[in-house]
Amino acid sequence: MGIKDWPDGEGPREKLLKLGVGPLSDAELLAVVLRNGVQGLSAVELARNLIGQFGGLRELLTASEIEVCRMPGMGPVKFAQLQAAAELSKRISQQNLKRGKILSDPDLTRDYLMRQLADRAYEVFAILLLDSQHRVIQFVELFRGTIDSASVYPRDVVCLVLEKKAAAVIVCHNHPSGVAEPSLADRRITERLKFALETIDVSLLDHMVVGDREIVSFAERGWID
Numbered sequence: 001m002g003i004k005d006w007p008d009g010e011g012p013r014e015k016l017l018k019l020g021v022g023p024l025s026d027a028e029l030l031a032v033v034l035r036n037g038v039q040g041l042s043a044v045e046l047a048r049n050l051i052g053q054f055g056g057l058r059e060l061l062t063a064s065e066i067e068v069c070r071m072p073g074m075g076p077v078k079f080a081q082l083q084a085a086a087e088l089s090k091r092i093s094q095q096n097l098k099r100g101k102i103l104s105d106p107d108l109t110r111d112y113l114m115r116q117l118a119d120r121a122y123e124v125f126a127i128l129l130l131d132s133q134h135r136v137i138q139f140v141e142l143f144r145g146t147i148d149s150a151s152v153y154p155r156d157v158v159c160l161v162l163e164k165k166a167a168a169v170i171v172c173h174n175h176p177s178g179v180a181e182p183s184l185a186d187r188r189i190t191e192r193l194k195f196a197l198e199t200i201d202v203s204l205l206d207h208m209v210v211g212d213r214e215i216v217s218f219a220e221r222g223w224i225d
Helices: 012-019 026-034 043-054 057-061 065-069 076-096 106-117 154-164 184-198
Strands: 124-130 136-144 168-174 203-210 215-217
Touching: 012 026, 026 043, 026 057, 026 076, 043 057, 057 076, 065 076, 076 106, 106 124, 106 168, 106 203, 106 215, 124 154, 136 154, 154 168, 154 184, 168 184, 184 203
Parallel strands: 168 203
Antiparallel strands: 124 136, 124 168, 203 215
C-alpha cells in the first residue's frame, strides 16, 4: 500500500502537512521518504520493520546497499531514497558549521562531529580550525587508521595550524568500537598536542572522542586546563 492509498487525512504525508513533522514517529517520517510499501505491508509498516531490523534510523541510513536490498520490498531505488535523505541531513549539518560561523554552541559542534565521524569503520583524527573569535576556518581530517600516540604527529598539526592561520583548535577522533571513553593513549596525545600548540600561541580548546551515540569532551572533564 502506498501513501496515496491511505484514507484522506490518515496517511503520514497528510499528517505531516496538517500537523508538521514533530508529531510523526520515525516510522511515519521514513514512510514519507519511501513513498510506497509492498504487498501486504503499508509504507509505515515497511518503515517500522526496517527500523526494527537494523536497530534504529542511524543504523539503517548507514547500512550498505547489499544489507538494505536484502530486506523484503527494498531495492536500489528505495536505497537511493534513503541515501539522499541521509546526505541532505549531513549537508545541513555542514552548512550549520560553515566557514565564518562563530562556534558558540557546544551542541552544534557535537552534532556536526557525530555526523562526520560516528559511522566510520576506521579511526579518523581530525581538527576543527578556528580564528581568534572562534569562527570556523576549516574542518580537516589529518590521520586515518589506528590512532595512538605514535601515529599522531604534533608537527603536522602545527604546520596545518600555521598554514591556515588558526588561533584556536578543537581536535577530535572516533572510536569504531562505538565506546567513546578516552583511552590512556588519547590523553597522552592530547598532552603532546597541547604542549606543541602552546609553543606557537594557539589554544587547544577541546579534544572530543566520538562513539556510536555519545561524545566525550576532554574540556568538560577538566582534562584541558
